[in-house]
Amino acid sequence: MPPLGVSPALERADPSLIHLFDIDVPGKIRFQESETLSPGSAFSVFETPFCKVGVGICYDIRFAEMAQLYSKMGCELLVYPGAFNMTTGPAHWELLQRARALDNQLYVATASPARDETSSYIAWGHSTVVNPWGEVISSTGSEEAVVYAEIDLQYLADVRQQIPVTVQRRDDLYAVKPVAES
Numbered sequence: 580m581p582p583l584g585v586s587p588a589l590e591r592a593d594p595s596l597i598h599l600f601d602i603d604v605p606g607k608i609r610f611q612e613s614e615t616l617s618p619g620s621a622f623s624v625f626e627t628p629f630c631k632v633g634v635g636i637c638y639d640i641r642f643a644e645m646a647q648l649y650s651k652m653g654c655e656l657l658v659y660p661g662a663f664n665m666t667t668g669p670a671h672w673e674l675l676q677r678a679r680a681l682d683n684q685l686y687v688a689t690a691s692p693a694r695d696e697t698s699s700y701i702a703w704g705h706s707t708v709v710n711p712w713g714e715v716i717s718s719t720g721s722e723e724a725v726v727y728a729e730i731d732l733q734y735l736a737d738v739r740q741q742i743p744v745t746v747q748r749r750d751d752l753y754a755v756k757p758v759a760e761s
């Protein structure tokens with residue numbers, strides 16, 4: 580599928596958090612980014628000599644539509660810097676990465692701060708890379724580390740050929756596209 584023609588205003592490479600992290604899990608964690616931050620409204624994609632990359636920040640990983648849009652724009656790797664916490668980290672961090680990778684049959688890489696137990700906000704850690712089959716191919720624990728993985732575009736193409744969901748979507752019944760295109 581050819582990349583969508585997203586207007587330059589919507590496709591930029593200056594990452595901004597699109598979805599604000601406003602949650603309230605009683606007895607566990609309450610966080611309201613909207614009290615101090617305003618959301619961005621531009622998608623962040625860039626070309627490299629190796630592949631096209633889409634960037635989301637932290638809470639953005641929970642929004643499947645954004646990842647699908649990046650996939651439709653031609654991104655083969657989605658990168659999410661993020662600091663999940665000691666409540667949502669063990670429950671959702673890896674699951675969300677694998678879901679976004681599998682849904683869109685692309686690579687997902689996350690980079691988290693290492694855990695600092697003395698901090699007022701304790702990050703879960705566990706920076707990870709997931710492949711288009713939905714497998715974790717590299718990860719670390721809560722400590723400071725560098726995570727390496729190979730981004731294999733032939734493997735991505737193979738997965739998409741074997742299970743061709745990216746071309747089997749019923750765009751005649753439903754579609755994910757940027758608002759400017761609607």
Ligand SMILES: NC(=O)CC(=O)C(=O)O
Nearest residue numbers: 600637638662663664667
């Ligand atoms: N910290 C975040 O922005 C997101 C997060 O921790 C979560 O979604 O859970």
